[in-house]
Amino acid sequence: MKRILLIIEYDGTAYSGWQRQPNKRTIQGEIEEAIFRSIGEKVEIFGSGRTDAGVHAFNQSAHFDLKAPVPISKLADVLNNALPADIAIKSAVEVDSEFHARFSIKKKSYQYKIYNNSIKNVFLSNRAAWVKKSLDINKMKEAANLIVGTHDFRGLCSANTCVSDFTRTIYEINIDRKEDFIFINVVGSGFLYNMVRIIVGTLVDYTLGKITLNDINKAVLKGSRSNAGQTMPSYGLYLKETIY
Numbered sequence: 243m244k245r246i247l248l249i250i251e252y253d254g255t256a257y258s259g260w261q262r263q264p265n266k267r268t269i270q271g272e273i274e275e276a277i278f279r280s281i282g283e284k285v286e287i288f289g290s291g292r293t294d295a296g297v298h299a300f301n302q303s304a305h306f307d308l309k310a311p312v313p314i315s316k317l318a319d320v321l322n323n324a325l326p327a328d329i330a331i332k333s334a335v336e337v338d339s340e341f342h343a344r345f346s347i348k349k350k351s352y353q354y355k356i357y358n359n360s361i362k363n364v365f366l367s368n369r370a371a372w373v374k375k376s377l378d379i380n381k382m383k384e385a386a387n388l389i390v391g392t393h394d395f396r397g398l399c400s401a402n403t404c405v406s407d408f409t410r411t412i413y414e415i416n417i418d419r420k421e422d423f424i425f426i427n428v429v430g431s432g433f434l435y436n437m438v439r440i441i442v443g444t445l446v447d448y449t450l451g452k453i454t455l456n457d458i459n460k461a462v463l464k465g466s467r468s469n470a471g472q473t474m475p476s477y478g479l480y481l482k483e484t485i486y
Contacts, residue, residue, distance in 0.1 A: 243307050246314065247337045248273070248287070248321075250302040253328040255368040255477065260293045260302070269293070269329060273304070276324035283310045290343045290350065290484040291433070296368070296476035300353075301332070303484045305343040341486075349413065349429055349485040354442045355478050356424040370423065371478035375450055377424060379417050382445040386415040388458050389441055397461035398441055398470050399434035408434060408465070415441070427482065439474040447471030 250273070258266040262274070270287055277285050287306040293299060312320065317334040325331070355370040357363055358377050366372070389398070389412055396408040411431040418425050426442050444461065447453045453471055461470035 243309055243339075244314070244336050245339050245341060246306055246308050246317065246334055247341065247343065248304050248306075248318075248334050249332040250299060250304060251330045251332055252299050252302065253368075254293060254295065254297045254299070256328060257295065259295045259297070260289050260291070269299075269302070270304075272325060272329055273321070273331075276321050277306070280320050280324040281308075281310050281312055283308065288343050290347060291481070293479075293481055294436075294476050297479045297481065298369075298477075299481040301483045302481050303343050303486075305337065305341060343484075346486050347432070347484055349431060350433065351427060351429040351482040351485070352433070352438045353480045353482045354426040354428070354438060354474065355480065356426070356442075356446070357422060358419075358424050359422045368477045371475045373446060377446065377449050379419050379424060381449045382417050382424075382426070383415075385445045385448040385455065385458055386417065388455065388462055389444070390415055393462050394465055395434055395437060395462075396465040397467050398437055398444065399467075400436040400440070400473070401467060403435040405434065410434065410437070412441075417445075436473050439476065439479060440470055440472075442478075443474045444471035446474065 252269055258268050260269045262268050262271040273287055285306045287304045289304040314336050318331040321331045357366050357370040357372045360374050392411040394408045395410050413429045416427040428438050457469040460466045
C-alpha cells in the first residue's frame with residue numbers, strides 16, 4: 243500500500259465544489275472516477291480542504307492510498323488522460339503513511355481576483371469578480387492591517403459555519419494591482435467557511451465607503467458579522483497553495 247499526494251489544478255465553474263455529492267459533478271468525484279477507470283481500483287481521496295461551487299485551484303493537494311502496482315512517475319499522465327479538460331493532475335508523489343493532506347497543513351494561501359473596470363468583460367465572467375467602481379488598494383491595505391493576526395474570526399465567516407473553535411491566524415494579506423486587475427493574496431493557518439470571500443468583501447466595502455474601520459474592528463474583535471462586508475462571488479477565488 244502506497245500513500246500518494248496529488249497536486250491538482252482545476253477550473254471549478256462546472257462543478258458543485260470539491261466534496262463528492264450524490265448526483266452532482268464534483269472535483270473529488272471526477273478524480274476518484276478517473277482513478278477507477280484508469281487503474282481499476284476504488285479509492286477515497288482526501289483533499290486539503292473543501293472548495294465551494296465555482297471556486298478554482300492552482301494547487302489543491304489531496305492524498306489517497308493505492309494498492310495497484312502502478313509506477314508513480316507515470317500516475318499523473320495516466321490520470322490526466324482520464325480526466326476532463328478542466329481538471330489536471332500537476333504531480334503525483336509517494337509520501338509517508340502518516341501524511342494527511344488536511345491535517346498535516348502548516349499554512350494555506352488563497353488568491354482572490356477582481357476585475358476593476360467600469361465596462362464588463364464577458365470572458366472573465368467565471369474567472370474574476372467584477373467591481374465597476376474604482377478601488378483604492380491603499381485603502382484596502384489599511385483595512386487589511388486590522389485583519390492580520392490571530393483572532394476569533396466568527397465575524398468574518400458564514401453564519402452557518404459548523405465549528406467549535408473560530409480562532410485562526412492570518413499571517414499576511416498582500417494586495418497588488420496590475421492594470422485592471424486586483425489580486426488579494428491571503429495566507430493563513432486555516433480558513434472558516436466563506437472566510438476569504440468575506441475578508442475580500444470587507445476590504446472592498448470599506449474602500450467603497452459602505453463600512454468604516456470601526457466596523458471592521460467590531461467584526462474582528464467582537465465577532466459581529468453584521469459589521470463586516472459582503473461575501474464576494476465564488477468564481478473570483480483560487481486556492482493558491484498548501485504548505486506542509
